[in-house]
Amino acid sequence: MGVIIVDIDYFKQFNDEYGHNAGDTVLIEFARFMETHFRKSDIICRFGGEEFVVIMPTAPETLVLSRAHSICEKLHGLTVLHDGKKLPVITASFGVACISSDNYQKANIVVNLADKALYEAKRNGRDQVVLYSSSLET
Numbered sequence: 001m002g003v004i005i006v007d008i009d010y011f012k013q014f015n016d017e018y019g020h021n022a023g024d025t026v027l028i029e030f031a032r033f034m035e036t037h038f039r040k041s042d043i044i045c046r047f048g049g050e051e052f053v054v055i056m057p058t059a060p061e062t063l064v065l066s067r068a069h070s071i072c073e074k075l076h077g078l079t080v081l082h083d084g085k086k087l088p089v090i091t092a093s094f095g096v097a098c099i100s101s102d103n104y105q106k107a108n109i110v111v112n113l114a115d116k117a118l119y120e121a122k123r124n125g126r127d128q129v130v131l132y133s134s135s136l137e138t
Contacts, residue, residue, distance in 0.1 A: 001107065002056040002064030002098040003114040006034070006071075009091045009126040011050035018087060025082040026090060033078050037071050053111065061098040061131075068094045068129045093121035097132035 008014075008030060015023040027050065034044050034052060043055040056064050072094055080087040095118025099110045117132040124130070 001100075001110065002059045002061060002096065003107075003110045004054040004056070004064060004068050005047065005095045005111070005114045005118045006052045006054070007093050007095075007118055007122065008050040009093055009122075014088075014090070018082070022082040022087060026080055026087065029078065029080045030090065030092075033075070034071070037074065038067065053114075055107075059098075064098055065096055065129070065131055068096050072127070072129050091127035093118055093126045094129040095119070095121055095132065096129060 008026065011023065011026075014026065027046075031044070031046065031052070034054070038044060038054060038056070039059075041056075041058060043057070045053050045055075047053040056067070059067075072092065075092055076089055078090065080090065095114045095116065097110045097113035097117055099106060113132040116136050117130040120136050121128050121130040130136075
């Protein structure tokens with residue numbers, strides 16, 4: 001099972017500059033974008049604020065990681081219109097973690113690991129994907 005936590009970069013500043021209605025439009029378009037780039041068996045949820053979580057219950061780590069990288073790149077091409085005006089390109093940071101399918105009872109753990117990877121992506125400059133590894137614990 002794979003978990004991806006996605007955080008839209010600098011969303012607070014975006015809201016401050018363009019307004020909360022424009023921010024809401026970004027959230028809606030981002031959610032639609034995410035829905036078109038995952039499988040029907042994947043679960044996409046708004047995690048809070050500008051964070052989304054994707055649970056890929058049957059995906060191997062290679063697929064989870066490649067999907068995160070692909071979406072990070074494709075996001076640069078997302079056009080968002082608000083009140084007839086094109087908004088600036090948005091970017092996002094991605095934290096990825098995976099566990100074997102026999103560990104489903106530990107799903108909360110993999111979410112915490114993905115969150116640690118997300119923090120590392122943001123700390124390293126944002127607009128990137130980080131896969132959790134034990135080296136993030138130091």
